[in-house]
Amino acid sequence: MKWWAIGAPHLTSEGSMLERDRIVSALEDASSAPSIHNSQPWRFRLVGSGVEVVLDASVTPRTVDPVGRWALASIGAVVANLELALTARTGRAITTAYLPDGGAPAGETRAGGAAHDGRVLAVVTLGEVATTTAAMHAARLAGAMEERRTTRGPLLGGPPTDEEWAEIRAAVAFSGEILGAPAPSALVPQLLALTARSETERQDSGAYLEEIQAWMAGAARAGTGIPRGAVGTPDADGRVPVRDFTQTPLGSSGDGDVVVFEDPPALLVLHSGSDTPRDQLLAGYAMQRAMLEATVLGLGVGVLGQALEEPASRAEFDAVASTALGGAVVVHQVLRLGHPLGAPTHVPTPRRPVAELLLG
Template identity: 30%
Template structure:
């Protein structure tokens, strides 16, 4: 373990730095729907409704999960710098204030915290097919343990359950395709050239990949070159929890961040699959897959990358747009 060498830094600067690091977190369609406020010794996370996908995500389910990934990134940054974060989730009850963080003192820096912090810069969504190599079972258990530590669970799916996921995803895609409002929103957030928000062509496959679970059909042409591999060696899982409410969604996002960064540390790729959870009918199919023991937050594809080159990074808003100091 290493000692904390940053004890003399002003607390507001430490918190602002953590919030800036947290801005690298994944979010639905790269909407970055969060706002961080530094107020003295407090760092507060707000839902930024101006970046909510109101057609795709009217309840704010995916917005809140996205904000949860950013919250976990901020917590991890503080731990990696040797600070204990005291987190109060939904301190004012329902509303847009999702979490409040205070520093609870210096702590030793563990090797695991340092390693996970370094993975933030290498985490990305890779929509390319995976290698024809199975994911080691101990690695899958490590992902499940990472999610469990954050208050959610990861159910690894067997073949018949992957068929359920494929069915739920295909059904959701049909619903989305028939809704012009959702299609217009998809066009607004994906495809083309982008400098701050949304998904540019560079991260969208140039043609539909061969998959067991259908991929979301994005707008734009897509220019990400993909090989001829099939995802038959991939593993699929359902991230779920006990509560289908904003607190559950927030914790689900924290768990997603934890398992994703753990996957990066283990040399694995993660592709989130949110489409079936975005529609009530899809959620019911996945609830049945879970034997009604929990509420699905997101599905994930886990695989060994077939291509060692990292795809283009999605753009990010400048820190001045997402982090504010008072």
């Protein structure tokens, strides 16, 4: 008997054993997705010829995510991976339905996505045999899933070229609803200043630092959290306010490294016209598609989302972005993109085994 059959005795009787085997392998691939503090708040249920993706808010960080947007974005990121992995593993086309039960009541937000706890947030269904183009497209991005990492170090090898920006923007637009705009040069210092201010305010909060310390220790579950080797060293010039994990006992390297980041950083603003749970899911989806495309292109990708966490700083962020981009936008994420110089030095983050993620 296969190991997954032991862990998931209620698997559907549809489809061949071989296909189920491939689906479970695709779940393992999908779990390499990014998630807030590497919390991996996804659970999977095999149904008919597809997979339900369920939010488990019992494992999500709360202080960093006061309205739950990062929990939903994390689910969107794993859905992006799951689509690609399913097509790459089975050769079949997929369709995804978001929020099949309509989601939490309108406007209900709770820290860590608790308003959506236990809900099916997406159903990814296998269809007919994929076209050759779709299969090749999926294989190209799926091939980057294992290698992709969140970059917290400098990207000193130059910004994306025009062709690379075009590929990254197309990857974001594939979401169907989220767009990616390279930040114009006048907007970059404004976004950095607002992000730096939020980062400083965050660092003044004992609860915030305690939460980081807990996630660095993988406190919630084995196979989660962020190891010291993945957190990098803050920008000595203080210009690029990467989320600072080093102010905690577990994060401090104590080695006195001095690292100066690129100037100016190349920033991609992910935005849409609204801020519904669907937008938040698709923002995570778009983020992961962009990260995978960047990985294929040899680009590093960092995340600078701190100013989007609290409603007040978020409103300021939206205002400056709307002015610079020439229309009212809701910003969902900011990615920092660029070519690294030399080989990456950060270590991979752990993942939970698929057997623990399957719901009966």
